[in-house]
Amino acid sequence: MAERDEDETSGVETTGHEWDGIREFDTPLPRWWLIIFYASIAFAVIYWVLMPAWPLITTNTPGLLHYSERASVMREVAAMRAKRQAEGAQLQRATLEQIEKDPQMQAYAFAVGQSIFGDNCAVCHGQGGLGGKGYPNLREGVWLWGGSLEQIQQTITYGIRSGDPNAHNSQMPAFGRDGILQPSQIDDLTEYVVSLSHRPADAAAVARAAPLFQSNCAVCHGAGGTGNQLVGAPNLADGGRQWLYGSDRASIHDQIWNGHGGVMPAWGRRFDANTIKALAVYIHANAGGQAS
Amino acid sequence: MTVVIERNRKAGADATPATGGAPISVAEATRAKGREGSGLYRKRTPIYPKLVHGRWRTIKWALLIVTLGIYYSTPWIRWARPAGAPQQAVLVDFTGRRFYFFSIELWPQEVYFITGLLVMAALALFLVTSLFGRLWCGYACPQTVWTDLYIAVERLFEGDRNARMKLDASKWSFDKLWRKVGKHAVWLVIAFSTGGAWIFYFHDAPTLLKTFWVGQAPMTAYVSAGVLTLTTYGLAGTMREQVCTYMCPWPRIQGAMIDGHSLQVTYRSDRGEPRGPHKKGQSWEGRGDCVDCNQCVVVCPMGIDIRNGGQIECINCGLCIDACNEIMVRLERPTGLIAYDTDEAVAARRARQRPVYPLVRSRTIYYGVALTAVSLLMAFGLATRSPVDFAVLRDRNPTFVRLDDGSVRDGYTLKIENRSWERRAFQVSLGGLRGATMQTPGAAPSAAPLSVTVEPNQVLALRVLVTAPPASLTAQSEPLIFTLSGGGRAWRNASVFLSSDVAAQ
Structure with missing residues (x-):
């Protein structure tokens, strides 16, 4: 070396x-x-x-x-499913009212509901459920399609205009865009809708629009404009604080002209019945207003 | 890269005075280090502490038995508690999130009591150290206690200092083999029982003792026992004084506690010097009492010479005092050439003055006052500890909800802690906001107080929705007071009720 x-x-x-x-x-x-x-x-x-x-x-x-890492994950998922199945079993037997009244089941439903809501519903309805333009507020007790436990469960399961045969499918026509009414008639109807909540409106226009309302709108919104939850028609006489697309004149005109209507997915295709029950209880119990 | 590594230089510098001869070059020192092995650390010089008898050794044996006794037996003390609660006097229950200490039961929220205890321990250590030096290190520190025990085992198998030195220097033989294997086996048994005892503080001891051996104890128990077995074996068996010298921060901190009046193991150089060998019958005139017998060095578990003065390695164990006293008695000289003494006293004697031992000094007053204050605070906290705690958390999203009748609703979560062992019934009532009603989710709103029952040793999280009519809301933020009453006592919790400014709409 x-x-x-x-x-x-x-x-x-x-x-x-x-x-x-x-x-x-x-x-x-x-x-x-x-x-x-x-x-x-x-x-x-x-x-x-x-x-x-x-x-x-x-x-x-x-x-x-x-x-195998994949097999291990699948085992854990299966174990978690089985655990949820067991814990959710009592939800399956109980009615929605029983779940809401029973402290133990309510606590379970809240835990499930809160997590499912945060991951799926909050995107549109907001983390606190306060909604936004076009997306209903779930906390303040105003319900387009009904605020009872069963109605909420129904809406979540099948959705709104979701394509599901059981979904809430009714849709407001686009009176202006589709040429059903003349532009001047829509201007008059706007004034009429404003007047329904006892807000100051052009009396002449209101008078001209009264028969138009009865022939075009009353079928869904009712003769007095108080709405109908069967078809998701909002109450037009409540001041409009919770109207989805706004309550000023421009918004009302725009809505009559275009007939906006959003879509809510049919969550029954993604979640099992117990999860939807839990979600319905979570939303109902934390909302104001209507009891079932 | 031509970076001259600093440690090479240091090693060379260290080697220079040791040889006593002409300075050697760095290059030569590095070569020398290369011959003895890798040059990355200073090799440990083995220490073979000799057995000694005397007052301090006896105290150390007694303390060894007491401290190890406390450590091993504490988890086995039973304590009567209500059914469902652990019956173990001292238990850190991680799964149940409770700490049990005889009649005291602490919740995680009260961890400040543990903090206070640690602060008290630290201050007590400061006080003791400034008064009496490193008593903790010498007598009570687990490192010292277990090392003492391990050295005793070593002595049992390999004999005392000289026998051990001879054994280590000898070639491998059957005799050497069985002694070494026996020693390490017993060390491992002690280490395992140390780690094994630790886990009993965290689980019900009798149950764990059974489940541990059949593989059904929690994984944490096996891991803790395993880790502590290895650390005990390593720290007390092979690392010993290196832990104190290199690893432990306490010797460094203690420099700040000790002053010239702190008692420490001290070689009374005023009496001992000039030292030198002494023949029987020779006069003691004109010389010191130290006969340079080296006994203080050979008994030292830290391998130091106390006659060099106070050193960072010295753990103040006093074994050199016993060793020296033995020699002094034999020489018919007064004992106490090495003794617990202060630097100031030695200096005073050298100057032919009367040594003074002032226990009350500014630092002992500071530490004493701080210790007393923290102890009183802790005692007060424990004595006035409430069995119930009540907290209110207001919803942040949504901050408020306006209902279709114009009223406003805020959501709150009330946390009611029942720290006692009885079920407790409470009434939650609302104050501060006129016309406000309360409801739990799914129930009907009412102005009446809510009745709730909290299970023993549990926290109830109660969701409450408060609704206020628009007429009573004059500001965006109104005070809202929740009152929890039960068992003749009441707990108030002030929160706020938020709404938008109603008047502005």
């Missing part, structure tokens, strides 16, 4: 290579580092034998333990 090449100043052996007058120390590796290094190699070999490691053409070496 060649002679040891040592650095003059420090006395540490160098590698013997030289680049532009710079030489590299050949400091021995720390013992603890070497031990860890060899231990890692040993660990890797053991790992190859026990765990899936080497890729083959269509599969991989399974390892002696036949461990």
Whole structure:
């Protein structure tokens, strides 16, 4: 072997290579580092034998333990499903009213409801359920399609204009866009709707619009404009604080002209009946207003 | 890279005075280190403490038995509590989230009592250290106690200092093998029973003792027992004084506690010097009492020479005092050449003055007052601890809801903690807002107080919706007071009722 090449100043052996007058120390590796290094190699070999490691053409070496991360996740999901099934069993037997009144079932329904609501409903209805333009407020006791427990359950299960045969399907016509009414008639109807909530309105226009309202609108909104939950027609005589598309004249005109109506999915296709029950109880119990 | 690693220099510098000869170059020192192995750390010099007899050794044996006795037996003390509650006197119940200490039961919310206890322990340690030096290190620290025990086992198998040194230097033989294997086996048994005892503080001891051996104890129990077995074996068996010297921060902190008047194991240099060998019958005139017998060094578990003065390694255990006294008695000289004494006293004697031992000094007053204050605060807190706690959390989203009749509703979650072992009935009533009604979700609103029952040792989270008529809302934020009453006592909790400004609409 060649002679040891040592650095003059420090006395540490160098590698013997030289680049532009710079030489590299050949400091021995720390013992603890070497031990860890060899231990890692040993660990890797053991790992190859026990765990899936080497890729083959269509599969991989399974390892002696036949461990599969995917299988482990699926087991956990199955276990969680079974656990939920067991815990939700009492919800299945109980009626919505019983769930709401029983403190234990109510607590369970709230826990399920809150998490499902946050992940699925809050996107449109808001985290606190206060809604927004086009999306109903679920907290203030005003219900388009009815606020009883059963009605809420029904709405969640089948949705609104969701394409489901049992969904709430009625839709307000676009009186202006589709040419059902003349623009001047829509102007008059706007004044009429304003007057229904005892707000100041053009009396002449109101008088002209009265027969129009009875022939075009009353079938859904009622002769007095008080609405009908069977067809999701809002009460037009309540001041309009909770109207989905606004209550000023421009908004009312726009709504009569275009007949906006949103879509809510049929959640019954995604969640089991117990989850929907829990959700209905959670929404109903935390909402103001109507008892079932 | 041509970085000159600093530690190489240091190693060289260390080597220089030790040789006593001409200074050697860094290069030479590094080569020397290379010959003895990797140069990344200073190799430990083995210490073979000799057995000693005397007052301090006896006290240390007694304290060893007492402290280990407390450690091993505490989890086995039973304590009568109501049915359903753990019957173990001292228990840190992580699953149930409770800490039991005899008649005291603490909830996680009251962790400040533990903080207070730690502050008290720290202040007491400061006070004791400033008065009497590192008594904790020398007598009560687990590192010292277990190391003492391990050295005793070592002595049992391998004999005292000289026998052990000879054994270590000898070639491997059957005799050496069985002694070494026996020693390590007993060490491991002690280590395992140490780790094994620890887990009993966290689970019902008799149950755990059974489940542990059949593999049904929680994984944390096995892991804790395993980790503590290894640390006990490592710290007390092989690392020993290195823990105190290199790992423990306490010796550094203690520098700030100790002053010239703190008692420490002290070599009374005024009496001992000049030292030197002494022949029987020789006169003691003109010389010190130290005969340089080296007994204080060979008994030292830290491997230091106390005659060099107070040192960071010294744990104040007093074994050198016993060793020296033994020699002094044999020489028919007065004992106490090494003794618990202060630097100031030694200096005073050297100046032929009367040594004084002022226990009351500014630092002992500070530590004493602080300790008393914290202790009183803790005692007051424990004595006036309420069995019930009541908290109100107002909903943040939505902050408020306007109902179709114009009234406003806010949501609250009331947390009612029943820390006692009886079921408690409470009434929750509302105040501060005229016409306000209360309801739990799904129930009908009412102005009457709500009746609730809280199970023993439980927290009830009660959701309450408060509705107020528009007429009573004059500001966006109105004060709202929840009162919890029950068992002749009442707890008030002030919150607010938020609404938009009704008047502005």
